[in-house]
Amino acid sequence: MPPKSARVIRSENADPSLKDGVLSVPEFVASREFEIKSMEQAQLNSKYASSTRVFQSLPRTLRRRAASHNVKRIPKRLRNRALREMHQSLAGASGPSATKPGVRGRKLYRLKMSRKLLKLAAKLRMLRQLPSEGSGTVRERIKSLSKQIEDIRKESSSDSKPILNNDMGSCDIVGENKLASPPPGRRYAKRQLRFVWTPTHIWHAKRFHMIKQWGFQIPQRPTQKCYRATNRAARTGAIAHETLYYGTMVAKSSNVQALVAKLTNRIGEPSQKTYHGWIYAPHKVTKGLVWCFESSVMIRVHPAVFTEVFEFVQLNSDTIYDCRYALGSLELAGPRALSCLSRVVHVENGPSSTKWLQISRYNCDSVPVGTTFVLGMKDPRFWKHSRRPPVSEPQPSLPDLIISMSSSDATSTTDAPHAAALLSSELRNNSYKNQHTTKQLSDQFQRTSPLANSIAKFVIDSLPSIPIFVTKTATTWCVICPWFWILPLWIKLVLVPEVHVGGAKQLHQINYERGHPTFPTDYPFLAQGWSENLVRLTVSKSVHDKLPQSKRKDYRQFENTVDPFGCDWFFLQKIIFGTKLHPNVLDGVAYGRFDAFTAREIHSMNDLFLAIEDSRLSQDHNKVLIELFDKNNSFHQQFAAGTYKVEPIFPPLPVHQVKLELINKGTISDHARIYRVPRSLLNAYRNGTCADKPDLKELIGFVTSGAYNLKLGNCTGIGCISADHKDKYVLVRNSGETLTRLAIWSKTK
Amino acid sequence: MAKTTPKRHIRHSPNTGLVLKVQQETEFLVKSSTPFIAAVKRISKKLEKFDKSNVSHKKYQRGEYLKVKYICVKGMGRAIEKTISIGLMFKNDMNYHVEITTGGTLVLDEFRPQDSDEENDDEITFQKRMVSYVEVRIFLKRA
Numbered sequence: 075m076p077p078k079s080a081r082v083i084r085s086e087n088a089d090p091s092l093k094d095g096v097l098s099v100p101e102f103v104a105s106r107e108f109e110i111k112s113m114e115q116a117q118l119n120s121k122y123a124s125s126t127r128v129f130q131s132l133p134r135t136l137r138r139r140a141a142s143h144n145v146k147r148i149p150k151r152l153r154n155r156a157l158r159e160m161h162q163s164l165a166g167a168s169g170p171s172a173t174k175p176g177v178r179g180r181k182l183y184r185l186k187m188s189r190k191l192l193k194l195a196a197k198l199r200m201l202r203q204l205p206s207e208g209s210g211t212v213r214e215r216i217k218s219l220s221k222q223i224e225d226i227r228k229e230s231s232s233d234s235k236p237i238l239n240n241d242m243g244s245c246d247i248v249g250e251n252k253l254a255s256p257p258p259g260r261r262y263a264k265r266q267l268r269f270v271w272t273p274t275h276i277w278h279a280k281r282f283h284m285i286k287q288w289g290f291q292i293p294q295r296p297t298q299k300c301y302r303a304t305n306r307a308a309r310t311g312a313i314a315h316e317t318l319y320y321g322t323m324v325a326k327s328s329n330v331q332a333l334v335a336k337l338t339n340r341i342g343e344p345s346q347k348t349y350h351g352w353i354y355a356p357h358k359v360t361k362g363l364v365w366c367f368e369s370s371v372m373i374r375v376h377p378a379v380f381t382e383v384f385e386f387v388q389l390n391s392d393t394i395y396d397c398r399y400a401l402g403s404l405e406l407a408g409p410r411a412l413s414c415l416s417r418v419v420h421v422e423n424g425p426s427s428t429k430w431l432q433i434s435r436y437n438c439d440s441v442p443v444g445t446t447f448v449l450g451m452k453d454p455r456f457w458k459h460s461r462r463p464p465v466s467e468p469q470p471s472l473p474d475l476i477i478s479m480s481s482s483d484a485t486s487t488t489d490a491p492h493a494a495a496l497l498s499s500e501l502r503n504n505s506y507k508n509q510h511t512t513k514q515l516s517d518q519f520q521r522t523s524p525l526a527n528s529i530a531k532f533v534i535d536s537l538p539s540i541p542i543f544v545t546k547t548a549t550t551w552c553v554i555c556p557w558f559w560i561l562p563l564w565i566k567l568v569l570v571p572e573v574h575v576g577g578a579k580q581l582h583q584i585n586y587e588r589g590h591p592t593f594p595t596d597y598p599f600l601a602q603g604w605s606e607n608l609v610r611l612t613v614s615k616s617v618h619d620k621l622p623q624s625k626r627k628d629y630r631q632f633e634n635t636v637d638p639f640g641c642d643w644f645f646l647q648k649i650i651f652g653t654k655l656h657p658n659v660l661d662g663v664a665y666g667r668f669d670a671f672t673a674r675e676i677h678s679m680n681d682l683f684l685a686i687e688d689s690r691l692s693q694d695h696n697k698v699l700i701e702l703f704d705k706n707n708s709f710h711q712q713f714a715a716g717t718y719k720v721e722p723i724f725p726p727l728p729v730h731q732v733k734l735e736l737i738n739k740g741t742i743s744d745h746a747r748i749y750r751v752p753r754s755l756l757n758a759y760r761n762g763t764c765a766d767k768p769d770l771k772e773l774i775g776f777v778t779s780g781a782y783n784l785k786l787g788n789c790t791g792i793g794c795i796s797a798d799h800k801d802k803y804v805l806v807r808n809s810g811e812t813l814t815r816l817a818i819w820s821k822t823k
Numbered sequence: 824m825a826k827t828t829p830k831r832h833i834r835h836s837p838n839t840g841l842v843l844k845v846q847q848e849t850e851f852l853v854k855s856s857t858p859f860i861a862a863v864k865r866i867s868k869k870l871e872k873f874d875k876s877n878v879s880h881k882k883y884q885r886g887e888y889l890k891v892k893y894i895c896v897k898g899m900g901r902a903i904e905k906t907i908s909i910g911l912m913f914k915n916d917m918n919y920h921v922e923i924t925t926g927g928t929l930v931l932d933e934f935r936p937q938d939s940d941e942e943n944d945d946e947i948t949f950q951k952r953m954v955s956y957v958e959v960r961i962f963l964k965r966a
Binding site: 310409410413435436437440442471472473474476477480 | 835836838839840841842847929930931933947949951
C-alpha cells in the first residue's frame, strides 16, 4: 500500500539486523536497499502528485488566458503533454460536463440581426463602398444599408466609380478646414460613437486595460505587471507604444516661416530637423512636434489640446487639414528602437535609405533630438519573419554619422516624393490601393512558395509604396504613417522578439525615469494639466471614502487643512500670498476674531489656514491658479526677487517645473509635499539625524509624479515649486506621513 | 579645453553598438562614481553565475554561455585607476587569472549654449575625442 501522502518516505525505524550486539550484514543491506527504493519511489510520487499543469511552467509573458482548455495557446513543444494532462483532468472530473444551453429568444434575434448587419457591410465592402448607416435601431440600419446596396446595383450599369481602392475598407478620412468626423466603426458601431476605436483596438483590448479619454479608447497599461520589465526594455531593448490617439494636422500656407514662428515662438529659417518643444497657440499650450516640408507644416499634439491648436493654426494658414484619422503614430523607446523597426520596415532605395540603414545598426539613444527620416516602405506583412536589413558598406561610426548629419551642408534624410505622399490626402489614399486582406495575403504566400519568407517580388513591386516618417523625440522615436497602415506595422513590430509593448502609463514611466515631464499630468500650470490633477484628486478621494471607517487614515492630523488626496495648488497660492499680505502673523493658535462684516481677522497662522479653508467654498475649480515662471514677465521677476506687492485678489502663482532626487534613503510618491529647508536644520537632514515634519508655512510646492526610479536606483519626482525658492535643497514629505527627506532639485528641460 | 568654452558640454556614451544578451551579462562598466566594493560585489555575482556548482543558474552552462572565458571590466578616463585596482583585487585576493589590456575609444562631445530655454539647432556643435581606456579580463575558474 502506498503511503497516504506522496511526500512521506517509508523507512524501517526499528532495525532488525542488529541482534544482541551482532550485525547481520545481509539483513542490513536488504533494509537499506528497501529504504533507497522507497526514497526513489517517493521522489517519483511527489513529482506526479503535483497539480501543476504544463502551461504553468511557462514564463508569465508566454502564458495565455485560454491555455487551460485550448492547447493551441501553448507552445508546440509542450502540446503533447498538455493534451495528456487535459484528458487526465477531464477523466478526474466527477459527473458529466454540463453542456451550454443554446441561444434562444431575444438573444438569438439580436445575434441574427447583427449577423445580417455584418453581412450587408461585407457586401458593401466587396462593392468597395463605405457603409453609410446612420445611428438608429437595428432594423433602420439594415434598411438603410440594403437601400444603399440597391442604389449601387442600379447605378452599376452606368459608370459610377467605387470610393474605396482596396478590400480592407481603408480610406483617407480628412477634414478640410474643419474637424474630421471619426471613422465609422464596422463592428460594434454603437460602442464607438463617443470614443473612437483605433485600428489596433481589438489587439489592445485583449491585452491591455483601456481607458476612455479625449474621444478615444486609449490603451493605458498591460494587464500584466510590467514596472521592472518596462524599465529593462527601455534601458537595453525596445518598447513600443501605440499613440494613434495623438492628433496630427497638416497646414498649407504661403508663408510657412511666419506660421512656424508663431507656433514655436522661434524666429529663423525652418530647419530640416523636426521641432520638438513648446507649442504656442498663442500662449504655451503643450509640447508637440512641428515639421515643415515645402509649403506644408505637420503638427502633432496631444488630443486634449488638439481643437485649441487646430483653431489657432486655422487662423494663421491658408488651408488646414485635420488628419486625426488620416495620420497615425506609434512611439518606440530604448536603444534597440531603430534596430527593431528596421527589421519590419523594408525601406525602398532612396537618397536617405543608406543613412537610415547605417544609423539603425547603432544604439540610437544618443542621436540628437529632431533627427528625421522620411522614407518609403512596402506593406510589412509581405515578409513572414522580421529580418535584419543587409549591411551597407562602408559603415561609418556613430559619432561620424551624427556629425555628418548635423552639419549644415548635410544631404537631406527626407525623400521628397514620400514626404509629399505623407502630406497629401489623395496620395495617402493611393497608398491604400489594393491593401491586402489577411485572406489575400495568405493566398499570395500560397502562390509564391510554402517555404518563401516573402511573397513574389513582382507582386511587391506592383503595389504602391507607403510613406513613413520617423523622428527622434526627447525620450522616444516617433513613427508617423497613414492611419490604416499602423495596424499592419504594429502587428509585425510586436512579433520582433526584442520588442516589449506598453501603454500610456509606460510612456509616462519612461519619461519620468529620464527626468522628462509628461503631458498633461506634470503640467498643472496648463489648463489641461490642471483639470487632470483635479480628476486624479477626485478619484483618489472617492477610493479613500469607500474604505471602511477603521481603514481610513486620519489625514487631518498630518495635513491640517491641505487636501491630502492631490496637489493642493489653491492652498499653496493662498498661503504664499497670504503670508506676504499679513507679514506679522503669530505662530500660536489664538481665538478667532471677526470684524463688523463677520469676516475673519487674521492674527495667527491658524487664522490664515481657517480663512483659506473658508474661501474654498467660493473657489472656481476651472481657474488655473499657478503659471509657469516667465523671465520676461515683470511680476514674475519681482516675485522671484521678493520685491512684489499683493492685493487681496491674488494673481496666479509663478512656479518652476522641477525634478527632485532624494539625497539619502526614503520614498517620494505622487502628490508629495515640498517644503523649504530651515537653514539651521540642513545638516541634520543631510546626516539623517532629523526627519521632522516641517512647518506648514514653509510649503513651496507639490510632486506631480513620484516613484522609485529604477534607472537611477533612487527615488525621484517631478513637480512644481514656487518660483521664489533660491536654495538648491528642498524637503519632501509624502501625504499622510511624518517622515521628511532632503532632496536636491533642478529645473526640467 | 572644454572648461574654457562658455557652452554646456554634454558627454555622450562611447557605447554606440547594440549590446548582445551574453555581452550584457559578461561585461561590467566602471564609472568614476561607481563605489569600489559595490563593483567588486557585482562582478563576483557575475562570476558566481558561471560556477558549475551553482544549480540555479543552469542557463550559464550551455549554448552561447559555454564560449564565455572571462568577465570583462572596462573603465575609461578617470575610472582607469579604479578599474585596475578592481582587477588587482581579483588577482591577488581571490586568485583569479587576470589580464589587463589598454586602448583608446572614440567619444562624442556635444556643446550647447549655456542655460538658454530657446535652443537653436544651429548653435549645437559636435566634436570627436579619443579617450584612453583599460579593459580587465577576469577569467572564469571553469576548469
